[in-house]
Amino acid sequence: KNQVEQSPQSLIILEGKNCTLQCNYTVSPFSNLRWYKQDTGRGPVSLTIMTFSENTKSNGRYTATLDADTKQSSLHITASQLSDSASYICVVSADGAGSYQLTFGKGTKLSVIP
Amino acid sequence: EPEVTQTPSHQVTQMGQEVILRCVPISNHLYFYWYRQILGQKVEFLVSFYNNEISEKSEIFDDQFSVERPDGSNFTLKIRSTKLEDSAMYFCASSEALAGDLGQETQYFGPGTRLLVL
Numbered sequence: 001k002n003q004v005e006q007s008p009q010s011l012i013i014l015e016g017k018n019c020t021l022q023c024n025y026t027v028s029p030f031s032n033l034r035w036y037k038q039d040t041g042r043g044p045v046s047l048t049i050m051t052f053s054e055n056t057k058s059n060g061r062y063t064a065t066l067d068a069d070t071k072q073s074s075l076h077i078t079a080s081q082l083s084d085s086a087s088y089i090c091v092v093s094a095d096g097a098g099s100y101q102l103t104f105g106k107g108t109k110l111s112v113i114p
Numbered sequence: 115e116p117e118v119t120q121t122p123s124h125q126v127t128q129m130g131q132e133v134i135l136r137c138v139p140i141s142n143h144l145y146f147y148w149y150r151q152i153l154g155q156k157v158e159f160l161v162s163f164y165n166n167e168i169s170e171k172s173e174i175f176d177d178q179f180s181v182e183r184p185d186g187s188n189f190t191l192k193i194r195s196t197k198l199e200d201s202a203m204y205f206c207a208s209s210e211a212l213a214g215d216l217g218q219e220t221q222y223f224g225p226g227t228r229l230l231v232l
Contacts (some may be wrong), residue, residue: 043225
C-alpha cells in the first residue's frame with residue numbers, strides 16, 4: 001500500500017531560524033513528489049515538485065531535496081517568517097497508467113514564534 | 115491569478131440529508147478532483163473527473179457520493195444521505211493536464227467546504 005510518512009509531527013521555531021522537515025515514502029512506481037503548504041482552514045498550495053531525476057528544487061526560501069534511492073525527501077526553510085506557520089504536506093504521485101491519485105502525508109505543523 | 119473557488123465555505127446538515135458541494139475550477143483546466151480531510155487527519159483522494167465522466171475513484175467514494183459537471187464552469191459533489199462520519203473538509207482541485215509537463219499537471223486546490231453532519 002502506498003504510504004507517506006512525515007516527521008516531525010509538529011515543530012516550533014523562532015522567527016529567523018532555519019528548519020528541515022522530513023518525508024519518507026513507499027509509493028511505487030514513483031512519479032513525482034511535491035511539497036504543499038496548507039494554512040489553517042485553507043486548501044494546500046504547491047511549493048515544489050520533483051521527479052525521479054531531480055535531487056533538489058528551490059522556491060524562494062524553500063528548498064526541497066529528493067533521494068529516490070532511499071525514498072526520502074526533505075524541505076528546508078531558511079530565515080523563517082511568522083507567515084511560514086502552517087502545515088507542510090509531502091505528496092507523492094504514483095506513475096501508473098490512468099492513475100491520478102496523490103498520496104498525502106499527514107503533514108508537519110510548523111509554528112514560527114517571534 | 116486564477117484560482118479554484120468553492121461554495122459554501124461551511125455547511126451544517128442533519129444526518130440523512132443530501133448535500134451538494136460546489137466548485138468552480140480554473141477555467142482552462144480539464145481535470146477535476148475531490149478530496150476530503152477529516153479533522154486532524156491527512157487529505158484523502160475521493161474522485162477524479164475528466165471529459166464528463168469519472169476517471170478514477172477511491173474506496174471512500176461509495177454509492178452515496180456522486181459528481182457532476184452540470185455546465186461549463188461548475189463541478190459538484192453530492193452526498194445523498196449524509197452520515198456523521200462524512201463530517202470533514204472537502205477540497206476541490208483542478209489541473210490543466212494529467213501528465214507530462216509538471217506545471218500543467220499541478221493540482222490547484224480550492225479553499226474547501228467544511229461539512230458538519232449532526
